[in-house]
Amino acid sequence: MATGARPAAQNSVFETAYRKLKDSVSSVDANAFQATSFEEVWRAAEEIEEAHKARGNLRNMRRIEPFLKSLENYSKVVEILCNGTPYLPWIWAPIKLMLQLANQYTTIFDKLLEAYRQIAEVMPQFGRLQLVFQDDPNFQIVLGMVYSDILEFHRRAYKFFARKLADEQHDDELERLAEKRQEGTCEWVFRNALFQAWKGDAHGDPVLWVKGIPGAGKTILSTYIIRKLQEEGRFTTAYHICNSYTTGKHLLGEIMRSITVQFLRSNLDIASYIFENYANKGLTPSATRVKGLLEKLLQTIPSIRIIIDGLDEYPVSDQRTILNELLSLSKLASGQCRILFSNRESENINKRLNGRPTLSLRDQNADLTKDIELYVHAELDSFRHDFGDPLVDKIERQIVAKADGMFLWVRLIMQSLEQCHSQQELLDAVATLPEGLDKAYKRILDDLRDRSSDKSIRILQWIACSFRILKVHEIKDGIVFQTPGIALSEQTKLVDSFWEHCKPLIEKGPKNTLDFVHYSAKEYVLHETSGPFLDSSEAHYGLAISCMNYMNSSYCFIDPQNTSNALTIRVLRGYHGLHHYANKFWFQHLLQYAKSGDTVEDEELDEPLEEIREFWKQEPGSGAEKLKLDDTTSADKIRAQLKVLDSIPIAQGMGLDILTFQKFLSQENSSHQAPENLKSDELRHDPTHFSEISQRYQNIVRNLIHCSPDSLPEGVQHYELQSFKQTYLDSAFICRYRECPRYSDGFGSSEERHNHEKIHTKPLRCVDPKCDFFARGFTSKTGLLKHNRKYHPLPEETAPPAFEPRKLPEVVPVPSPVQIPQPAPPRVEVIPAPVVPEPHDREGPNKPATRRRVYNRAEGLRRHKLSHEDPKFFCPQEDCGRAFYRPDLLARHEFQHQREVTQA
Structure with missing residues (x-):
């Protein structure tokens, strides 16, 4: 060749x-x-x-x-x-x-x-x-x-x-939780009479409430129940494990969609029905629509078991709504749908579930004690070689006796015993075991204060007060940026094990995230019971400073003195790993700090705010004036929200631009554009350079992800590229719709992102290529139909003009004198008001006068004029041949023929 x-x-x-x-x-x-x-x-x-x-x-x-x-x-x-x-x-x-x-x-x-x-x-x-x-x-x-x-x-x-x-x-999180269960534990629940009645009695109460104190092992018990029901195969099982980091306005929809997807995966034979009646019509999976679908599915799927764990971790305002909707499902399908709730007690939950069959873990003391014995015995097995069976058996008995049914307490204690390196240290630690979770947390926090107070507090601040769960590298970089004047470099970057001295209070989770060992630990460090150990206002202040310092370091992306290769190396070496989080949340942390009620006048804010001012294209606050919002009340709400920053005018102006820009992008005209068009709009309308910086950063990340070993950038080693991909790949491709939670925490591939972004687009388009909504589309069939009726009506859909009778001019007769005969008065002829013909009206001897039609839009007048021309479009269907003067009307007419064929 x-x-x-x-x-x-x-x-x-x-x-x-x-x-x-x-x-x-x-x-x-x-x-x-x-x-x-x-x-x-x-x-x-x-x-x-x-x-x-x-x-x-x-x-x-x-x-x-x-x-x-x-x-x-x-x-x-x-x-x-x-x-x-x-x-x-x-x-x-x-x-x-x-x-x-x-x-x-x-x-x-x-x-x-x-x-x-x-x-x-x-x-x-x-x-x-x-x-x-x-x-x-x-x-x-x-x-x-x-x-x-x-x-x-x-x-x-x-x-x-x-x-x-x-x-x-989908079961990864379930599997991760299931691995924490000690073999042999939780088995008692399938012998429990209340659980057996819920599981198998089609005529009993379809709801079971499993309740217990924090740390009693409710979630591990739930995962065991889910796994066993799945293994038995007698039931269609669905579950949802609630998490305090799940934020937004659609928590109910999140649960409904999760359950529905699991039902569909277990019953693929109904997938065609879902496609034809929902997906193929472009219907969005709103909570109401999914609930309607779920109700239909419950009528066709036998023996359904639903497990909802940790509902108490969701905001109180959502708990009642979620409970009401889920309980309504249990009333359907003649008792075939049975729901188990596993959570702590709370006011809203108690009101709705009191009176239902309740399995209280407090009442299962004997079973829980046996489970704790199994867990402690397995955990202390590694101590037997160094300290001998007699001592370890004694310690085991003491721990079990003080556990009081709390697995989490035992887990914290076992991890603290790992620091003991002699028999005396072990005996002293056991002799002073704290009673209850709060005292166990207090002991850990006291130890943190003694060892490395400042860094420990910063780590816990990031985990407790971030707006989403964070990855190890994000917290690692955030701590460095929290110190004014320090830039991120090879000398200042922390080692990967920087957080391990905070064990056992925090632990590594899925996708290399860091989180508290239990939701109750987060509550404790922020509650007055602990001091509080963390002041949320101070935490948001620290995170705001850190994020602003990072954003100031990102100026290099628009600095013409930096070469493309130099920027690539900076990204590769992890100097911008905090970008996605800081870019989205820096101002939210500042605003949250300002809402604390304290007087917001801090000289330490002056320098980072002055530096970040350089990212504005004009004076902060002036950019918002050029962004037209559809709803005038939105601008008033934004200004009201920013009143807490009255003492810092520059920050208030920045906030006005940022929040107005975000609202502008979420409007109908912008929020459902194709991602490529949306990014162009961002660059054009953003009052700052942040959109430009983010797109350049994302382009570099994408190039590095796709980089092969034989095409490395100059100065880059193969091991550096592999390390970069290992750290950043799983969230490198962020959603390009700014209002989406995945805007700051992305996907592992562009294909995953593409599939996700479909939920942001509007698939139902107007058929008229000249109409604005041909490109923008609608999310629902109802919206499209309303649009067509208003702007593209079929002739038979056009309502006749309202009849408005015209009043004749009132004629007042003049009385004639009787004594003087007068000739008959001339006949009074009433002439109607003159009608000005429209310029496009056809002339004709018999054409009646009509009222002049008025249009609000030039497009409407143009379409009306077409109705006075000879039709140019004809239906090709045999025995029809109907004529139309617009192509969109012909298209809709042909669709009627297609539907008739389908229905036949």
């Missing part, structure tokens, strides 16, 4: 197909694909065949041989074309992963092998064709098209398996 320059068209096909597949897979899989040889694919196929033989379950793996051989010949032909690019391994590498994933599902595995067999049958003999057409540019384009088709097949296959795996990953 000719070794000259690749044709541009052919090269573009290879590049497009490669990028499309790479953007769809995780970085881990992308790296694996790049390093996979063709021999490894053969080996993987042989290993799977051997595994099937061992199980006595042969799947005829020979079906894949023709495909692999054809692919091997093809790869030899395109090898020169792909020379110097990362394209070649992506031809065969996905096959290995597809086989490994499909191997878990017999039916899917067979279909995959059959698909490979069919592809092999139509693959050309490239070796022979090369001898004849090797110098023909069209042949090279054909090679690119084959490459594109193979990669597209694997992209779709990967997407399918990603969905299957996502279904399994």
Whole structure:
């Protein structure tokens, strides 16, 4: 084959197909694909065949041989074309992963092998064709098209398996909680009479309340119940575990959607109904609509069990609404839907659940004591080698006796005992065991004060008062920026273990996050019982200072003196890991501090505020005047909200611009645009440079994520790139809609983000290309219908003009003198008021005079004029032939024919 320059068209096909597949897979899989040889694919196929033989379950793996051989010949032909690019391994590498994933599902595995067999049958003999057409540019384009088709097949296959795996990953949090359960514990609940009645009695009360004090193990018990019910397979089980970090106005909708999705995954036969009646119509999953769907599902799915854990962690204002809606579901389906609530007592919950069957963990003292014995015995097992059985058995008895049914208390105590390195230290620690959770927390906090007070307080401030759960690297950077005048560098960055001295009060969670060991720990450090240990006002002040200091460091992204490579290295080395959080919440922390009620006059704020002022395109506060809000009351609400910053005019002006800009982007005209258009609007209307900075930062992150080992930027080592991806990949692709919670905590791939962003768009569009709503669309069918009736009515939908009778002029007769005869008075003829004809009215001898129609919009007048012209559009349907003067009316008319055919 000719070794000259690749044709541009052919090269573009290879590049497009490669990028499309790479953007769809995780970085881990992308790296694996790049390093996979063709021999490894053969080996993987042989290993799977051997595994099937061992199980006595042969799947005829020979079906894949023709495909692999054809692919091997093809790869030899395109090898020169792909020379110097990362394209070649992506031809065969996905096959290995597809086989490994499909191997878990017999039916899917067979279909995959059959698909490979069919592809092999139509693959050309490239070796022979090369001898004849090797110098023909069209042949090279054909090679690119084959490459594109193979990669597209694997992209779709990967997407399918990603969905299957996502279904399994839905249980990741449940699995993480289940791993905390000690083997043998919680089993007593399935022997409990109240639980048995709830689980199996279709005629009893469909609701069971499991209540207990903080730290009693309610969530672990709930996860055990969920897992056991799933394993039994007799019930369709759904669950929702509430979390205090779940914020927003739609907590009820969050629960309803979670439950509905789980029901759909368990009953795929009703998926077509959901698609036709909901998804295909573009209906948004609002809480009301999902509840209506859920009620229909409950009528068709037998033996439903729903578990709701930790409702007390949600705001009090939401608890009552959620309880009312969920309890209403339990009344449906003739007792087939049964709900278990597991939570602490609270006023709202008590009002709604008192009188329902209640399993109080306080009343299960014997069962809980046995469970705690099992847990303590297992935890102390590692102590027996150093301290001997007699001493450890004695300590075990003392801990169990003081536990008082609190697993969390035991867990805190066990972790504190790990600091004991002699028998005397162990005995002293056990002799002074604190009673209850509050005293256990107090002991831990006292110890933190003695060891490293300032850093410990900052760590706890970030965890307790952040607006979302934070990752380790975000807190690590935030602590550094909290010190005025310190920039983030290799010398000032903290080590990854910076937080471990705060154990056991905090722990690492999923996706490398840091959180309190229990919700009650967060409550304690902020409550007066602890002092409070943390003052929320001071915490928000510290976080505001930290975020502002970071934002000031981000000026480098718009500083022309910084090269692209220099910025890439800064991002790669983690100097901007706090960006997504600080960019969204710096002003919210400042505002929250101001709302504390204290006089907000702090000289320490002057310097960061003056520095951050440089990011404004004009004087802070003036940008809001140029942003037109649909609702005039919104501007008044924003100004009222900012009254607490009267003493800091510059901050008040900044807040006015920021909050008005956010409101502007959430309006109808902006909030449902395509993401690309929305980002352009942000750059155009943002009173600051923050949007520009964020987009440049995100572009650099995306380039680094997609960077392969053979295309590293200058000065970047391979291990640095791998470390960066490991730290930042799982949330690198943020949602591009600013009002979304995922705007500051993104996704692991652009494909995940794309699927998420569909919920922000309006899928139902006006059919008239000239209408504004052809691009903007509607979220509901009702909105589209109202729009059509108002602006694009069918002739039969047009209401006749209202009848307004015209009053005749009143004629007052003049009396004639009787004595003087007069001739008969002339006949009075009443002439109606003159009618000015519209300029486009057709003239005709018999055309009656009409009232002049008035239009508010020029577009409306233009459309009306069309009705006076000869129709140009005709229905192609046989036996119809109806004429229309607008194409959108014809389109809607044809839709009526389609619906009639569908209904027939």
